[in-house]
Amino acid sequence: MxxxxxxxxxxxxxxxxxxxxxxxxxxxxxxxxxxxxxxxxxxxxxxxxxxxxxxxxxxxxxxxxxxxxxxxxxxxxxxxxxxxxxxxxxxxxxxxxxxxxxxxxxxxxxxxxxxxxxxxxxxxxxxxxxxxxxxxxxxxxxxxxxxxxxxxxxxxxxxxxxxxxxxxxxxxxxxxxxxxxxxxxxxxxxxxxxxxxxxxxxxxxxxxxxxxxxxxxxxxxxxxxELQDELPQKKKAKAPTPVSVRFAWIESGHSVFLVKRPDKGLLAGMWSLPTFDQEDPSAELDQYLLTRRWTVQSREVEAKIDHVFSHRHWFIEIERIKLDQVPIECGENEEWLDINSIYQKAFPNVYRKAISVMKKQ
DNA sequence: GACGCGTGGAG
DNA sequence: TCTCCAAGCGT
The missing domain is CATH 1.10.340.30 (Hypothetical protein; domain 2)
Known part of the structure; x- marks a missing residue:
């Protein structure tokens, strides 16, 4: 050629x-x-x-x-x-x-x-x-x-x-x-x-x-x-966009509330903690709790972690939310799981990290 | 063609 | 600590 x-x-x-x-x-x-x-x-x-x-x-x-x-x-x-x-x-x-x-x-x-x-x-x-x-x-x-x-x-x-x-x-x-x-x-x-x-x-x-x-x-x-160091040519990737995110660790007794993420987009279809990534995460989470008519006993941000994806950098606050009792009703793509059997579901690593942190405290 | 899509390891 | 990833594909 x-x-x-x-x-x-x-x-x-x-x-x-x-x-x-x-x-x-x-x-x-x-x-x-x-x-x-x-x-x-x-x-x-x-x-x-x-x-x-x-x-x-x-x-x-x-x-x-x-x-x-x-x-x-x-x-x-x-x-x-x-x-x-x-x-x-x-x-x-x-x-x-x-x-x-x-x-x-x-x-x-x-x-x-x-x-x-x-x-x-x-x-x-x-x-x-x-x-x-x-x-x-x-x-x-x-x-x-x-x-x-x-x-x-x-x-x-x-x-x-x-x-x-x-x-x-x-x-x-x-x-x-x-x-x-x-x-x-x-x-x-x-x-x-x-x-x-x-x-x-x-x-x-x-x-x-x-x-x-x-x-x-x-x-x-x-x-x-001696061109080894300049070949191959490759334009550098964009830096991941920083995003503030809040995870909700909602617990009652030995159970934790988990949700399945939407079937499109980041971590599509994976199990997760409820996740809020708006400008003001706490506001959205407030509404989430209100809508469900759960009786909240206590709320506290207990941990901060960060996680880098290929195109996003999540700065995560994990909030522990204690309820008085486990609600009986549970929607589709939601589940209350005993804390010891959480990993029956498939979680992406960012949530495994968060779960690990919260289980220790 | 550019962007969205995860993670852990190497230098 | 930071940068750049590593045997790509779908949209």
Missing amino acids: QLIMNTMERPESTIVSTIQTELLHWYARYQRDLPWRKDQDPYKVWVSEIMLQQTRVNTVIPYFNRFIERFPTIIDLANASDDDVVKMWEGLGYYSRVRNLHSAVKEVADKYGGKVPDQIEEISRLKGIGPYTAGAILSIAYQRKVPAVDGNVMRVYSRIFALYDDIAIPATRKKMEAIGDVLIPEHAPGDFNQALMELGATICTPTSPQCLFCPVSSVCEANEQ
Whole structure:
């Protein structure tokens, strides 16, 4: 391809075969022993790829093992309840991933008899499967020659070919996929894609890349010109918006009042403490308590914590509200739970933090 | 194309 | 303590 010809002195075919050979040999020798590499079951590859989206390998490992132990086959997952499935994802973040996965798995069970589609058009239609995940599943599980371009791959390509395209821009991924079309070998597309990612994760790291141990350093333009520190180019993300939030810890006897968050937006569908994020949180909470005609015994802000999401920074005040007695009536998406069985529900970590703080006091 | 969407770890 | 995240996708 022209791009490679322009940036390298050797003929293109030599570059391509060197990258293929060296990378595959390196991967065969140094690949990490990861639980989703024990076989190439399309279902397990699928689950692992969804979990690995924007999430580190070391974080994913225990979640993957628990998830597969609980739902060993695609049919087990398809037949499971939403609550059970979300519970296995608790604390992993980006919860729409697990809802989309469950939905897509049920569709595969219904429409494809439980066999994960091996055609790009079909698999790409499934919820939660975008260009990267489609490529990863097809290449790893079905040995199809399809690019799987993630952040690692873009970093590796940016350095090898000295590309200054901003990898934060979606259009850049298309360009990287075109490179993959040239580089990926027919005989080992899955290993090659994984090798690129493995290299990016362990050698060609964002900072302080270990070029001395890199199998393709001899053909790497960034290594040649010492451009490692300025490649890849990436515009920095916006800082999270600060928001003042109040959590209501409403208790009566040994019971605590919990609510399910709306099914869209931040922490969609997750269990939580009643949460108020207006300019004046206490005013809204006052109304909340009044409307329910609860007899409030005492109120006190007992703890302050903060929690940073990818785009929000919550400064949280947790208020303990004691009622005289447990109200009998309870709406949909609400529940009184004994304090010792709270974690039967799936809570995102920000609420687990808050619950932990309040249980200690 | 830009933004919304979590979390815990590394430097 | 602070910054930048990490194997992206949906809207």
